[in-house]
Amino acid sequence: MRKKYALVGTGGRAEFFYGAIASQYQQYGQLVAFCDQNITRQQYANQLLEEKYNHPPVAIYHANQFEEMIKIEQPDIIIVTSIDRTHHTYIIKALELGCDVITEKPITVDVAKAKAIKAAVERTGGKVRVAFNYRYAPHNTKVRELISTGTIGQVFSVHFEWALDTQHGADYFRRWHRNKNNSGGLLVHKATHHFDLVNFWLGTQPETVYAAGGLRYYGKENAEQRGVEQFYHRAHGYPQAKSDPFALDLSSNPHLKAMYLDAEHEDGYYRDQSVFGDGINIEDTLAVIVTYQNQTVLTYSLNAYLPWEGFVIAFNGSQGRIELMVKEQSYINSGGEKKDEGKTEDIELKVLPMFGQPYQVKIDRIAGGHGGGDQLLLDDLFGPEAKDPFNRAATHIDGIQSIMTGVAGNLSLQTGQAVKISDLI
Numbered sequence: 001m002r003k004k005y006a007l008v009g010t011g012g013r014a015e016f017f018y019g020a021i022a023s024q025y026q027q028y029g030q031l032v033a034f035c036d037q038n039i040t041r042q043q044y045a046n047q048l049l050e051e052k053y054n055h056p057p058v059a060i061y062h063a064n065q066f067e068e069m070i071k072i073e074q075p076d077i078i079i080v081t082s083i084d085r086t087h088h089t090y091i092i093k094a095l096e097l098g099c100d101v102i103t104e105k106p107i108t109v110d111v112a113k114a115k116a117i118k119a120a121v122e123r124t125g126g127k128v129r130v131a132f133n134y135r136y137a138p139h140n141t142k143v144r145e146l147i148s149t150g151t152i153g154q155v156f157s158v159h160f161e162w163a164l165d166t167q168h169g170a171d172y173f174r175r176w177h178r179n180k181n182n183s184g185g186l187l188v189h190k191a192t193h194h195f196d197l198v199n200f201w202l203g204t205q206p207e208t209v210y211a212a213g214g215l216r217y218y219g220k221e222n223a224e225q226r227g228v229e230q231f232y233h234r235a236h237g238y239p240q241a242k243s244d245p246f247a248l249d250l251s252s253n254p255h256l257k258a259m260y261l262d263a264e265h266e267d268g269y270y271r272d273q274s275v276f277g278d279g280i281n282i283e284d285t286l287a288v289i290v291t292y293q294n295q296t297v298l299t300y301s302l303n304a305y306l307p308w309e310g311f312v313i314a315f316n317g318s319q320g321r322i323e324l325m326v327k328e329q330s331y332i333n334s335g336g337e338k339k340d341e342g343k344t345e346d347i348e349l350k351v352l353p354m355f356g357q358p359y360q361v362k363i364d365r366i367a368g369g370h371g372g373g374d375q376l377l378l379d380d381l382f383g384p385e386a387k388d389p390f391n392r393a394a395t396h397i398d399g400i401q402s403i404m405t406g407v408a409g410n411l412s413l414q415t416g417q418a419v420k421i422s423d424l425i
């Protein structure tokens, strides 16, 4: 029997899921409905379904008809790709109405919402999966394999630097993510991936978190201090934006225009705000120290305005060191232009035994976003059931554990003190 899916939140990320169900995975699943607070955006999703996937349009429902949608369409699984602060609402309602859930990361943005999700899973017996695509990237899976098979012995420390570039990094400062209430800031919204990877790689949980950082590059005040004098609210309709390399021109990209510019009259969602505007309350520069239950220590940093995108990580163990460097090439500007389309990612994975010769580890190259992780995740979500030796399917518990480092980090930023995760839960 084909599973029935309905999706809530028909923005940039949604097509990754509905496009897959409507094409590659049709024999296993059926898309039955969309739901969003914006009807124009849903109509555009239906247009894409017809034009790109040769799939008939599905029923559309306003966000306030979510429960009605479930009652009428009877989906088995709800896919949640709405903005982060709304995830918990849809996850909990879907579970209560008898559906399972696939949610985008972060599962949610704070402790109260995380507790409510956990309680709903326990109350209903439903299942929640978090779409952690990075776990499936072959280089990341390989690291888990190397560590779990004892290649470098016991891991004592990890040094992890994540770089977001001036295209992708900037995108979090143009729209809803720039408000911490919506996204939890980058320590939650973005670093949920990274802290999940550390939990997944090491098979342990975070204990204490100390974070420092702030908004140092984006935002009006920082730009003023660098001598910028011309400001604008949003790129569309403001000639000043023409000279700003950070400006996003929605009207020049038919996809972004249809998805956002043509839909904004309904909800006032401006996708192209100036990254040098007022009212940004998330950080762009972050350093975090984390201790883990198994006594590993992590030093982590995230910067959102760098000349390249990707990460560098080193694991130091009792029998050697693992180094991984990944330059990402495939960022998709919310379904818009693909940056450096066609280029594969630049990946180097090295093992340095304590006394032996260092050697490179071969990685299987798979096409697609996030180092090929996106395609493997889709297979696992929508393909035939298969046993995964790496146990990559992430549960609500994994989702919650991954945000706790960032949630504790946010508190540490406020108080200047280290935060024990057990004090929060």
Ligand SMILES: NC(=O)c1ccc[n+]([C@@H]2O[C@H](COP(=O)([O-])OP(=O)(O)OC[C@H]3O[C@@H](n4cnc5c(N)ncnc54)[C@H](O)[C@@H]3O)[C@@H](O)[C@H]2O)c1
Binding pocket: 008, 009, 010, 011, 012, 013, 014, 035, 036, 037, 038, 041, 063, 081, 082, 083, 084, 086, 104, 105, 106, 131, 133, 189, 334
């Ligand atoms: N794993 C990844 O690689 C990845 C990549 C991109 C985005 N994401 C996640 O996907 C989600 C969506 O991100 P996006 O880039 O598509 O954002 P987006 O702004 O393009 O889309 C968000 C959608 O949510 C809708 N929405 C807002 N409030 C709503 C409400 N109350 N009820 C229903 N719908 C509402 C908006 O109208 C919009 O259509 C986020 O949680 C994000 O973290 C994950």
